[in-house]
Amino acid sequence: MWDLIIDIASWVLIIGGAGFTLIGTFGLLRFGDFWSRMHAVSVCESGGAFLLLAGMALQAGFVLVTLKLVVIGVFLFITGPSATHAIANAALVRGSPDLKNAVDKKIVNKKTANKKDKPA
Amino acid sequence: MSTLYMNIVLFAMMIATAIAIVRMNKLFAVVMLSGVFSLLAAMLFIVLDAVDVAFTEAAVGAGISTVLMLGTIALIRDNENKTVRAGILPLIVVGITGLGMVYGTLDLPAFGAADAPAQMYLKPDYMARTVSEIDIPNVVTAILASYRGYDTMGEVVVVFTAGIAVLLLLSALQQRPAPATTPIKKPATQANWQNHLILRVVTKMLVGLIILYAFYVQFHGDFSPGGGFQAGIIIAVAFILYGLVFGQNAVYQTLSPWVVHKILALGVLIYIGTGLATMALGGAFLDYGVFAPHHPSHGQHWGILAVELGVGITVAGVMISIYYVFSARTGPLRDTDW
Numbered sequence: 350m351w352d353l354i355i356d357i358a359s360w361v362l363i364i365g366g367a368g369f370t371l372i373g374t375f376g377l378l379r380f381g382d383f384w385s386r387m388h389a390v391s392v393c394e395s396g397g398a399f400l401l402l403a404g405m406a407l408q409a410g411f412v413l414v415t416l417k418l419v420v421i422g423v424f425l426f427i428t429g430p431s432a433t434h435a436i437a438n439a440a441l442v443r444g445s446p447d448l449k450n451a452v453d454k455k456i457v458n459k460k461t462a463n464k465k466d467k468p469a
Numbered sequence: 470m471s472t473l474y475m476n477i478v479l480f481a482m483m484i485a486t487a488i489a490i491v492r493m494n495k496l497f498a499v500v501m502l503s504g505v506f507s508l509l510a511a512m513l514f515i516v517l518d519a520v521d522v523a524f525t526e527a528a529v530g531a532g533i534s535t536v537l538m539l540g541t542i543a544l545i546r547d548n549e550n551k552t553v554r555a556g557i558l559p560l561i562v563v564g565i566t567g568l569g570m571v572y573g574t575l576d577l578p579a580f581g582a583a584d585a586p587a588q589m590y591l592k593p594d595y596m597a598r599t600v601s602e603i604d605i606p607n608v609v610t611a612i613l614a615s616y617r618g619y620d621t622m623g624e625v626v627v628v629f630t631a632g633i634a635v636l637l638l639l640s641a642l643q644q645r646p647a648p649a650t651t652p653i654k655k656p657a658t659q660a661n662w663q664n665h666l667i668l669r670v671v672t673k674m675l676v677g678l679i680i681l682y683a684f685y686v687q688f689h690g691d692f693s694p695g696g697g698f699q700a701g702i703i704i705a706v707a708f709i710l711y712g713l714v715f716g717q718n719a720v721y722q723t724l725s726p727w728v729v730h731k732i733l734a735l736g737v738l739i740y741i742g743t744g745l746a747t748m749a750l751g752g753a754f755l756d757y758g759v760f761a762p763h764h765p766s767h768g769q770h771w772g773i774l775a776v777e778l779g780v781g782i783t784v785a786g787v788m789i790s791i792y793y794v795f796s797a798r799t800g801p802l803r804d805t806d807w
Contacts, residue, residue, distance in 0.1 A: 427671055428671070428675070431667060431668060434667050438665065
């Protein structure tokens with residue numbers, strides 16, 4: 350009985366994670382500008398990876414593999430958003446063609462003003 | 470059956486990636502796609518149960534070569550040259566060669582077949598002998614470091630030689646006067662730091678963990694996938710990450726180029742020195758059993774530990790020094806380069 354509950358929970362998590370990742374990929378392909386695409390991938394990948402790893406950890410039970418999955422999860426949770434930040438920051442500083450479409454004009458103006466101050 | 474589906478999906482994705490690489494004009498995208506290609510190849514190796522190879526492919530193909538390729542792109546333009554002529558003749562030649570290769574595969578054993586000649590020649594012998602002679606769970610490490618110790622020594626020497634060659638080529642280029650576009654080398658100012666504060670914090674958190682993981686891969690290679698080659702790459706990645714985020718001067722203070730150049734040779738010396746030590750103790754070259762005469766499998770453990778260490782040190786040294794010469798050529802990144 351207990352095994353069945355664990356099994357169902359883990360499959361719900363795994364299918365949910367796969368769904369999140371799939372939605373993120375659709376977002377990457379379908380959204381209009383760079384920033385929305387970035388947003389879709391970043392959020393869905395982090396959430397999807399967490400759900401997938403949790404599902405796999407439930408499948409594995411209390412063994413060394415579970416600890417490794419937890420470590421992988423922590424690693425992805427730190428590196429994923431940092432990578433997104435690095436890409437978005439690079440696009441912002443370099444002046445992506447989508448800048449004029451960005452919602453938060455204030456940040457963009459501040460950043461571009463900063464860039465003008467500094468001699469390159 | 471599920472293996473078949475996974476193979477089909479992975480091969481389809483690999484072919485799609487290869488076609489995209491051919492059609493792409495932006496070199497940056499090509500580099501990223503070749504990283505994807507390596508990652509797909511690594512997954513294919515996992516499906517084939519070749520976990521050690523998959524690990525190497527992921528670390529070398531998808532990881533460090535992508536970084537080094539990006540380093541190369543930083544030195545050159547990031548657009549492909551326009552093809553001057555696209556005749557029908559090259560297409561015919563390529564088509565005929567391709568058909569010939571496909572015809573050749575008809576005689577090969579089936580994909581992943583367990584009774585292929587490559588699997589039947591020495592492998593059953595090694596598999597049977599590892600348990601009694603070397604007594605470690607990871608047969609790949611036993612074969613790599615002990616049974617085929619000469620081959621691995623050759624590989625390390627090749628890596629060492631290639632590293633030296635790259636260093637010679639790039640440092641010879643450095644003698645030329647720098648072009649006007651080369652950014653002026655200046656230490657990052659406080660204002661410049663603020664924009665990648667997040668990256669700096671994350672890097673500080675990760676570098677230690679990455680090196681710790683590299684040591685795990687290095688010294689746990691007898692029991693789980695991994696070994697000197699992978700560990701060397703991972704250590705190099707830690708230093709490259711540090712150098713990318715904190716700048717050249719910071720990473721030089723941590724590990725000066727002088728030390729890296731000595732480390733480069735140290736690994737090969739450890740490997741060959743292990744062989745000479747076995748000879749001095751009265752055995753054959755790289756016959757580790759003599760390290761513990763009453764318990765040859767313990768001697769094997771010592772020998773494998775030593776040569777894997779040599780492999781790891783040389784690989785790490787080569788990768789770090791190649792990164793150093795690349796970064797010395799491009800100069801530190803300015804804030805506007807991000």
